[in-house]
Amino acid sequence: MFSRRCIEFAVSIEVSDCVGHCLSWAKIVVAARSCTNPHATSHFEPALESTLWYLKTCVFPKLHVADTFSGHAIMAVAAAIPITPSIVGALSCQKDSYLQTLETEVVACDEHTPPKGSQQSGKAKSKKSTDPSKANSNEDPAPQRTWMIEFADSVLFPEGGGQHSDHGFITPLGIKGSAIPIENIQRHGLRCIHYSQTPLEVGTKVKQTVYYARRWDLMQQHTGQHLLSAIMDGMDLPTLSWSMGQPGEMNYVELPRKPTDVEIVSIQQACNAAIRQNLPITVETPEGKGSSKLPTDYDGEQGVIRFIKIGDLDYNACCGTHLKQTSHIGLILLHHTASVRGTNCRLYFTAGDRAVNLATESINGLRNIAVSLSSSAAPEDVAAKVQGLSEQVSEGKKREKRMLAEIAKYEAQQIKETLQCAVSAFSHRPDDGLDFINLALIELRDTLKGNGVAVLCTGDTKTPGSLVIVGKAALVESLSAKVKDIVKTVKGGGKGEKWQGKVSEWQKGEIDALKTAVEEL
Template identity: 40%
Template sequence: MSKVYASAIVGALACQKDSYLKTLTTKVVSCVALTVPKPSKSKSKVIPPVETPRYEVEFEDTILFPEGGGQPSDTGVLHVIESDVTIPVFSVRRDGLVARHAVPEPLTPGATVTMNLTWGRRMDHMQQHTGQHLLSAVLDNYELATLSWSMGAGVQAGGDAILNYLDIPRKLTNDEIKSVQHEVNEHIQAALPIRVVVPESLEDGNTKTHKLPGDYDASKGVIRVIEIGGEEDDTSSKELKSKSTRLDHNTCCGTHLSSTSQIGSLVLLHQIPHKATQSRLYFIAGDRVPIYMQQCHTKLRSVNAALSCQMADIEANLTRISLQVRDLTSREKFWMSQAALHEATVLREKLSKSKVAILYLPEASLDFFNLVIKELGEEPLKQATVVLAGGAGKDGGAIVVAGVNVPDIVNEVLKFAPKARGGGKGRWQGKVNEWESGAVELLVEHITNLA
């Protein structure tokens, strides 16, 4: 017996029938409590936020799109009519053919709610998603299939999270990038129509059902095909019209714009190698373009101020600074090796007269101590032990113990740095997060007396 769905199925949701619907009155079908993980005391694990979703709700219909097709889920707000309570919807997920809404409070089955969409988030998602369809369609003309794609989280996430990318079989040349970007924006300016088509049959050979998720029952669901361009294209440019006749025809569950003009613009950014021969091409579209431009301009102005130069001179100044840093790094390595040689010589002299010696340098790093051990050589450490300690106060520092009787000497060191953590075979390396007041001086005195 086939399952009867009490709610609209994914593929025929209100949000998929009308991407511009911002509010909807509907009823609660079911509400299920979720198992919420207990807050972890471990610093390495993220503690769940206060507003962790605790219930999943199924409605008769929804204007909130469940995550799918590379498009993140919508968010929104519910107004419960009977109780006059407002509840946020954190996310929506697809469970087979059912859309389940994550909320912080339980809802009673049968309750009437007014659902309000977070429109800015939806519009941004549609600009990026429809932009990806258009970009992929143009890349198809270069015999470059879209292997996968990912939508950036958005402006609120900060940093590079604003960027989208798609993976293609090979890297584009600079000329191809210019050409592809030009063609995409030409189609945007042409205001090509975008339609959702539900094919009468899946056996016509034109609908690629292999792209459907494995848990989506195509026999009971609704297969949606997104078409860009075609017969309804009334652009005055015959050349563009011929290029754009049914420019795109792909199965997709996402929400889309009704015209390419609403994408606004699309910019190709940079590429990075991916897997063996593939290329990951980054892009942004819609309102993210001016926002990203403003962010970049603000950062460039900050760099201008830091370098005390004009924008045109930034690259030359950075090249000069890079060369200076490379030269200073080389000089640092030279003088570090000379200092390590000197300290190793002093330690070798001490170890010739005693079984243990200590070197404490507040500014020394673990790399420097390893150089000292290298310069000291193996022979002195066959009969004696050396302790190297660095850092000061709250900044902490490194500790190295090498030679014979390492475990015993480490135990002596830990008396003055009980919170130090480290390990190693033959040579113990550790880190002190903070030196207690006077601890270093007492350690030096104690190790010296052991000699």
């Protein structure tokens, strides 16, 4: 038996697939050799077993150990160490927002079960067909199955901080299969969950790829909002909330009051001046520093609280992906304002390439308007043309109103003359509306106080219209009952000397049938 001094032990850990601070697996190798006779291996087994027992019970009590003993007195211990996935706040996409790909592995995959009734939320159930040949069409289509996949780490940002989730795809490594598109990533507490229509087995190695054009656009909007809010804070315009528009749409910040036109110009100039200064943008995670802006389901003690610092201008807690320098924002373009909730106001804006694209669309739209107006595309010329056109429209409406009143007066006179020798009168104006009827009724108010009844209607076949019956109460009641039988889509009501209805669509022959019914009284 060898003395303790004659045996040397070497313990090493071979690590494979190190992801962040997580080990996907490790191998513990314990080697023993004799200081005097390296080939006398048979006597090492008791000492090696004691060493392994110590490793299993004291050092790695949670490891499942498989013992093997080689002719060279080398014993390997296969250690299955569970992966602890990176939490939201410490994801690779948050550590390096310019990272576009990442190799990682699946640590969890569960099928998503939508809440009951969500498939028909807000929708009326359609009536099932009784036709046997359409039996299959009665069945609701099977919902698309979705899986919630968690990886050891992620280059795909989950929705949060006012920022939309990334889009990208997952490519399994070492196995046949096409890339899996991912367009919905959500934060569940501290976990980053990727919604996929294709499941993946736990342990599958994958390559994640972010759709970087979208990521860049979202970062320009988000970092642009931080800069915009920082500039406005110094002008007594604190940001109450904000909303990021979908790609191609405008964003807005909500303010406690409406900024003046002069302030808007000043804010835009200050923002773009800071962009030209190329201020550094850094992420800090100070220990012990909290934030009141954390979501209620995010564990601040176990998680990572990130602060985004823009030069000396701004220092705010945020989980989103951000640019590394203000010059990458490109520009900030302020748009219109909209009043909401009392004195609050929304100021709309875009940043970066989105602002350029929106400005380009506006220029093209202005050019098309100029062509329609036979004007040059210069903004001042288009504005002058539009102003002139607006004045013409206003004057045209005034003339139309005067002419309509004259026609209504003439139509009322025709009804009066008809009622002098008949108990009923009928008037139909296919191109006019309720305004015309009301103008005619003003002229008829004295005539219809006595005997007689008049029916006035507007609209034409396959179009909507209005219908009014006025006159002697008994005649109005009699005619209104007939109207409901003749005009299938009429809805209305009334009592006494007036009944009024709306026709959603005149059917062929209904107007003539109504005229006949009136004349037969």
